[in-house]
Amino acid sequence: MPFAANRRGFGQDECPLRIRCLTCPAATLAAALLAARAMLCWQSVPLRCRTTARVPEEAAAGPAIIDPTDHCNRVVAEFERSSPNPEPGLFPSPWPGFRGPHRNNRVPTPVALAETWPTEGPPRLWQTTLGDGHAGPAVFEGAVYVLDYDEERRRDVLRCLSLADGREAWRQSYPVQIKRNHGMSRTVPAVTPDAVVSIGPKCHVMCVDRLTGAFRWGLDLVRDYGATVPLWYTAQCPLVDGDLVILAPAGRDLLLAVDCRSGQVVWRTPNPDGWQMSHSSVVEMVFDGQRAFVYAALGGMVAVAADGPEAGSVLWQTRAWNHRVVAPCPVQIGGETIFMTSGHGAGSMILRLTKESGGWEVTSTRTIDKTVFASEQQTPLWVEGLLYAVLPKDAGTRREELVCLDPGGSEDVLWGSGREHRFGLGPCVWVGDRLFLLDDHGTLSMLAVNREGFRLLARATVLPDGRDAWGPPAFVDGLLLVRDSTRLVCLDLRQDRT
């Protein structure tokens, strides 16, 4: 009515019928009766389906339980040696932790790789059985380190295997009650010339001597630092920075630096906002010459200073990236630009940092839909200004395709691998100029990839009847370590195997 009145030139409060509707008792009564009748008519229409009240029931969430028998300390640790330590031999290069030597899943190859494979796939040097899970291996001087779970003895087990033949040299373990929850183990240890550091499914951190396997120190991030075990257990892989281990308990403290030799906390970052541990891992970045540790928690993303007296203090934080499940790590794609992605509908985001007088400002400059670019578990590869990832299963027609995105370019990806080439959750490693991708069922593909597209060089089933092959691979001197839920295999990709 006011709109019509205005079009006829009447004032906002002036009715052409000279009736002040809302203050007229008769009109108000008529309107109320009309509304009541409409409501009755609506109520009398039978519902096509039944409904039920849905209200929060906290009891359904279940209590957070710390099993009294779970411990990671010198008293309960058990060491077993089976054979002498492996020799570096032909394989001296390291893969010292999660995503390789530079934590970017890229490595050059010192040896020529086979151009193609026989039908049965590349030769398998050895295979070993693992507990159900997705934990990836780290390699140092011919020794493979993997944090396994021994379901029979109910212990997290750090195993040291020979890269040459897979035999076990030693194992160090501690008791913890783990029930199968889409697998049990799911982290990669960090290895230095001196020590091996692991994080177990229930947030137990263990440091052992690299050569002797002797227990050095242990932490329980739940008991000691108030961490919450993430859904489907811990996937955070420890970051070693010089003499320090950088951890993100996201409990009472958001981040911690622990001295690798003594186990003493060197610095800590408070967690006033109560952010929680995600499946992501801490990564190192440099902003305007300042080194920082960046972590994508459940709640938001934070960067803390890595060096000097300010180490551990917050450089910037943002809630712009805050999702229920976060597994990939942040990727620095240029000086002050960070790319972040997740699965489960989150899509991706580009964040830009600008230095203000009061510190760093973080702004989201681009959000990307889950059907264009996202990754559920693996961190995207950043190669020559382009991002590569395997899309999650909720990406519509492009689900599980390998895609290539120019983050500074068009809205859509440059290309997708097409419906004939899907790669599950896409554990991958970029070696030299080739990309190795494993699908959920243990089929390994070798691709030549660039801005224009990809070329399939070879494909073979390396884990027959494979299930949930999600663990991150490791590559050392022509050997590729891949796993499915219960097997770790070492493949020889070299051209000359003599």
Add this chain to the structure above:
Amino acid sequence: MAVCGATLAAARRGPARRTLWQIDPAACVQCGLCATSCVLPVSAVKCVHNFAMCGYCRLCFGYFEADAPALNAGAENQMCPTGAIQRRFVEDPYHEYTIREDLCIGCGRCVKGCTDFGNGSLYLQVRHDVCVHCEECAIATVCPTQAFRRVPADDPYLRKGAAGEGT
């Protein structure tokens, strides 16, 4: 003679085996048409659950919306528009999810979440105790992936999982 031959051949084959419509879970893409295309007021297609395949996750993507504000039974967190999935805490970290078929409308939203991010233990089936057995099934005619197919009436379900247990 030819007619007699055909009759004899048919007699040898025995009576024609009765068939019914069913959804092939491997071909279903959870488009949502099952909920809206059935001739019944509430679709005869229901979600069924293979417990043997389920991961019993605390965060079930068949039960919860992606990025649900909280992991509890509040309506704002649930994927199901009618609250047809009951969630029960079993023991840490397991939760059991049970379909209430009297509430299920066969929209397949839970099936999509479970298929995308879970073990795929939730899937859609025509419930033959509800279905009125149209010969020309209204859903089958619109199914975009031809997931509807005829199955023997004495074994009218296409069970998911190797052993087909728990459906």
